[in-house]
Amino acid sequence: MKQVTLNDTNAIAIGAGILGTGGGGSTYLNRLRLDNEIRRQGRSVDVVQADDVPDDALVCAVGGMGAPTVSSEKLQAGNEIATAVRALEDHLRREIYAIVIGEIGGGNALGPMVAALQLGLPVVDGDGMGRAFPELDMDTFMIYGVEPSPFVLADSHGNVSIFTRIRSAKHAEEFARRLTIEMGGSAALVMPVMTGAELKATVIRDTVSLAKRIGETVLDCRARSIEPAATVAALCNGRVLFSGKIIDVERRTVQGFARGKLIISAFDDFEQQLRIDFQNENLIARRDGQALCTVPDLITLVSLDDGEAIGTESLRYGLRVAVLAMPAPKELKTPEALAVVGPRAFGYEVAFQPLAGDLL
């Protein structure tokens, strides 16, 4: 994959939505913004492979921070990420070589491409999550040793903060979350900054290509009037865990997160129910109290109508959905990674029972 053109943005948005496991923010708004930016600039987004980034070049992961419920209601100014990257370059007196997508899931796959166009930089085909996660310390860059500072937070009013020294990724998460709340619930985040060598050692490769492939599969199924859920699940080495109707949603936007749970009931037997807990992203799917799939494996709700992912901000009674369960990329299943993104890290007293296979 060498470029993202106007022909690709819809597929990438659909695929990123499915990889978003309910979070990562609205793909709809960010896709509109990306299309606008491509048209305005009259050029496509350049994509580089991680292995083509020079070892001593400087790259930075970027994305939007905040609850998806906020991101779909509070519009961005549109240049927050670019502003934050420029502030970082000014602070370091060094140029950034390429933009890295912090999380490929949801709108956060697309916002970085808008910034890349504004900055005249390429994006790397890969990301730090292979999905979406609620907290910023939950990426392979920092799990595998990249320093969290300096990092930058910028809001839609042009306020910029550079955290120049931070003791741990957990501190970074806490400070950035607080400040994001004060910034109105959403902010642009540049984090972490790393060398090309660090990128190559920690990135999950080819996830932009994967998102595009997933989206193309959905579009292809639609064109052929096939229900996309099973086909997409197979493409991602996963399966359809459940199908049914959402009969209950409990959701609050607290402490900068969209937290809650939902219950899906089978069409043919109301007693057959699947319960999913989420914190921005879907974390655990349970049936009769038994965990069927847990984070970091991917749990995504897609609409039975068109195969589009349903973000936690869009959940509502009556939606007809399929629940996809897809294995996480292998980088998220090491002991180091599970300590940060496994079910226990989210407070669930269950061991991680991985689905067979890997996402990529």
Add this chain to the structure above:
Amino acid sequence: MKQVTLNDTNAIAIGAGILGTGGGGSTYLNRLRLDNEIRRQGRSVDVVQADDVPDDALVCAVGGMGAPTVSSEKLQAGNEIATAVRALEDHLRREIYAIVIGEIGGGNALGPMVAALQLGLPVVDGDGMGRAFPELDMDTFMIYGVEPSPFVLADSHGNVSIFTRIRSAKHAEEFARRLTIEMGGSAALVMPVMTGAELKATVIRDTVSLAKRIGETVLDCRARSIEPAATVAALCNGRVLFSGKIIDVERRTVQGFARGKLIISAFDDFEQQLRIDFQNENLIARRDGQALCTVPDLITLVSLDDGEAIGTESLRYGLRVAVLAMPAPKELKTPEALAVVGPRAFGYEVAFQPLAGDLL
């Protein structure tokens, strides 16, 4: 005044306490820290006059941010301010010429002197408040047009954040307050950064000298067994508003502030009562619902025993106190200043009725 020596620290601490109007943090801890630092370095704190700072030199105001209730319980690492100033120098690639005391009231008069010693820099004889105020946008530097950014916040764990672009001093207050809470309720603040020319146009001059003179007066009264309250009030062009016993204190540490009220009853007539509201600092003194003295004029409780100021963190039932009312420095009584530090800015629907005269 050219230096602060070990012979001066007690007097300055007492005087700063009285100028603190209940806030500015514990002078006790910061005086111990200052004495230690002077002994350790084997030299005194150099003091420069604002008018001797070159117009194009760079200076920065510094202090501790947070509720006084926290500052007296959560010890500092001791180098937070110096760390923050060095981070600012690194960011700007420029050297700071002198340290400016952000607020002369309370422990915040002394912490900057510790940092000045650690950094090998002089402190300016003056400050931005002439007293203490609860919010960081309430200083003459920013009231009279100095930009709030860049500013730096640092905590006792070595975490440092530089806010490189901030839309308004009010935004700065909100962001810094949130982050201070997340940092455990207290943090070092470097703000604002300004040129020598800006300093000269906005600083309240000679307030370190004033604090020392007030403290010396208290010590002198003590040595001569005179109750210091009336003498100190006269020195500051003020008066003793009330004397009596604290009979009620209501205090909560909320949103990073110590907020509450206290009631003092006269010794000879219990029905004669003075009520004072505070937000870190004492804001308004009322008798029978009538405002007798309001912010920005200074309201300070001093112990009838030794003339030491009583911070809002140390208020308790039974203390025998005199309430001093002292006119604010003239820089706080212009329309621009009153819009930020007048009674209405704190939510009191009363006009500012200034005491006669000026503090300096």
